[in-house]
Amino acid sequence: MTSLFLSVIPIVILIWMMTKKNGVPSHIALPITAAMVGALQLFYFGTDITLINANIIAGMLSAITPISIVAGAILLNRMIYLSGAEDVIRRWLEGISRNQVAQLMIIGWAFAFMIEGASGFGTPAAIAAPILVGLGFNPLKVAMLALVMNSVPVSFGAVGTPTWFGFSNLGLDDVALLETGKITALIHLIAAFIIPPMALRFIVSWNEIRRNYLFVLVSTLSCTVPYFLLAQWNYEFPALVGGAIGLVLSVITARSGFGLVPTPSSAESTASAPVAAHDVFKAMTPTILLIVILIVTRIKQFGIKGMLTDSTEMFSVSFGPLGDFSISQALIFKLSHILGTDVSWAYKTLYVPALIPFLLVVLISIPLFRLPAGVVKQMFAETGNRIKMPFIALVGALIMVKLMMTGGENSPIMTTGQAFSDLMGTSWQYVAAYLGALGAFFSGSATVSNLTFGAIQQTIAINVGLPQTTILALQSVGGAMGNMVCINNIIAVSTILGIANKEGFIIKRTVVPMVVYGVGAAIMSTLI
Template identity: 35%
Template sequence: MTTSQLFTALTPILSVLILLVALRLPAKLAMPLSLLITAFATFFIWGVPFTQMLAASLEGVIIALTILWIVFGAILLLKALERTGATHTIKLGFSSISPDKRVQLIIVAWLFGSFLEGAAGFGTPAAIAAPLLVALGFTPISAVVLALMADSSAVSFGAVGTPAIVGIGQGAKGLSSTDVSQIAVTAVGIDILVAALLPLFMVLMYCRFFADSSSWRKGFEMAPFAVMSAFAFTLPAYTVAWLFGPEFPSVLGGMLGLAIVCPLARIGFLLPKNTSDHSATNLAQSSPLSLTRAWLPYVLVAIALVVTRLPQLPLSTWLQSANVEWVGILGTDLSVNVMPLYLPGTVFMLVAVIAVWLQRSQSSQLFSAVKDSANMLYPSLISLCAAVPMVRIFLHSGVNDNALPAMPMALAELVASHLGDAWIFMAPLVGALGSFIAGSATFSNLMFASFQQAIAIDTSLNQQLILALQMLGANGGNMIAVVNVVAACSVVGLHGKEGDVIRYTLLPMLYYCLAASTIAWLFWS
């Protein structure tokens, strides 16, 4: 690989970091520029035919529209609940558990978000948790940053185990279902120690950068409760993974974590005595809705996401049968399919309609919510319809006139050739690279699992351990994935601040990856 080819392979990464993070351009400008730069270099230097690039771009636009469908549904649900008064009631409910916003952050982003990740994955946790945090009084940027940080550990078993079952199971070679389960158990075993500090880091970032009074000390006050909350999720998740496999650790871990932490928070267990500096804004202690009716839409979302994703139930097959597929785009070997009824966005929209009816609101409020949601979504249309095609060009660059591998594989091979002896420390970073570019831990595992497996064989490392580190790295990369960041910002109307979000989440991502490597090296290698 020549120097110009190396810079071409790095173009999608460098252009995003320079334009979005360093120069702080809004995503609606940075992503189209990144797409143009990437397409130019890919065609003239990597040698990818124009038809292949155009087909990859069309595939990307269709995928972007499915993401926008999910985001629109999440915004619509939030706007509908604001109009019915449900969000006000939910605020009162959290005040009855604890008025401390640090506690509310852990419950909503870490535990409820983990449950949503296990049920649906693919950006759903941030799409639901971030606006809920805003409703509780968090600033939009803090809500997005903290929701993305929280949506990491549970990603190993997101969407009923898809990153493990599909990503690792199909991405690596010759693995049985037992092998995949053992890799998943190894990953969550390492994660028990890695994720032990994640809720604390979330609270520390909130207290230092986003609270009214900036203070590290106020964050450290929450250390006992935060660490306890971390184990309340990871230990049940490990037990479920060990006993039953990779389908339900995040779903059941999140549910059990909520069942453990909420009652303990209510009685002040392990909480500091003085919480006045971080208490939610005082609210009038009255609401037209009961707490049960206010939370019912979220309960319906959770139930619907679980039952529609269980392969044992016929509903999953029926919803997936409504499948629009484009095979052989422009005569290439690329294909894309959309299952509109199966997308989480459809669930969100249906529940929004039901919520307006259950909470006895007027239909005009639903129409108003639809209008507001569409207006909020418009800036993200440009960003995502440029970002995702850029990603697909990058991933499908293996078809070229220079007999080069696809760009991500070329970069990984280059790193492996120089740092193979220290691969236990590089494996999670490769997984994170995959999620950063592809916007999905499942795609990262599909893309790099066989490569990680080959490196493990060449360097005489434990294949199971290296594939587990690939999974964990993909989890960490989820915090900075461009597609996830743009989508989460869209839900709370935070346009033009995507680079700021990545700057905040970059350090936690590096911690997650390096901590996973260090723990694996100390205890598993």
């Protein structure tokens, strides 16, 4: 009981610090929490100080991955804004429909759905959220909408990585893995009836949602129906294909006005000059390039993914007690045996979506839009200024995560998960999704949540006599819905949109749809 209390207390204090009135900024709260967990590991759990320090080093280095993605996304956003492309896209989208619900569903739901299917890594919010802000929506409200919307496709995001890789260490055959994917997709399909309206409510009134609900429903189902159908025989492409189909159908439906209540602003749009097709294409070129590059580099059948993730060692050197450093043929930087322990760190330079596609697209776009040197300098300067405090926050978050996971079966995070299972017994299915969400909250990744908690979920299912595939599906759904409250994601989208010190405010509001999502998942598990 003492171990459980001490495992949970740092997280309780973290949530209190960030959500209380005049909350503590994340770049202060997270390093404080990391220090608390480190002290507990040292003085209560008796973890070797060398192992603690190794995990601190690994946590600091691990922050390079999310911060480089965020930096790339901000740089692209600044380029699109300063080049004037954002204004062209805004006028074009208003030409499709000036109805706010339609714009939010097209960009915040269907477009983000497709991007999640191609890439994951937080890129949907990084790309979609700035477009919505450019349309005149409040950045803070857009951040919350983006976090909640980006949940349904996540289990099959990044070409199915959370499913096929997240459960890769469980010894499942392809039939069991596919069955897990089918149940996961079914639960998400049902949850999608309530998630978009709850997300929309952050920006528009319930009355506005109700009046345009037919369009909301069509846009939702245009993504989730093909997503569910494809999941019956494949666990790599449901989100990518579902999002692409949904985006096309949502745009067509919005153009026709089907299910949308005409507003004064949409009446005014008939008098405005249409945007020339070539201007729209030029303005959309960076986004189109981004999507194409993501798809080509993520789908293994094209052969490029293997090149970008080739771990064949090209160069290595010993840094003495610090560890062994190596560089692979795909420029994967790796530090192994940190401080003589089994702790290691790696950064996939060409695969993490920072240099490719974000920086690459920016470099292609500079001559395309004929940007002067002063504007290019401004882009990079603004990007650098925005990522200073978030970098500190992410270092704190990732050190905390590493230390929470230190100790194997006796680690604080596993102690917490095991306590949940002991408490619930055969009723475990009602809370299984929340354990998955807890993993995503800590790690910032549905894939890492599945890797971390997949084994304990499988063990619990066997011990209490519940179907493995159902419990693992609930874990997968939980990892996806945990994106709504994940600290890393909140910091990332806030940074991209220029929002400061609102992480606690966001968590307090996005936790509500997350809890509702979990209730829906629990109900569905009893019916399957």
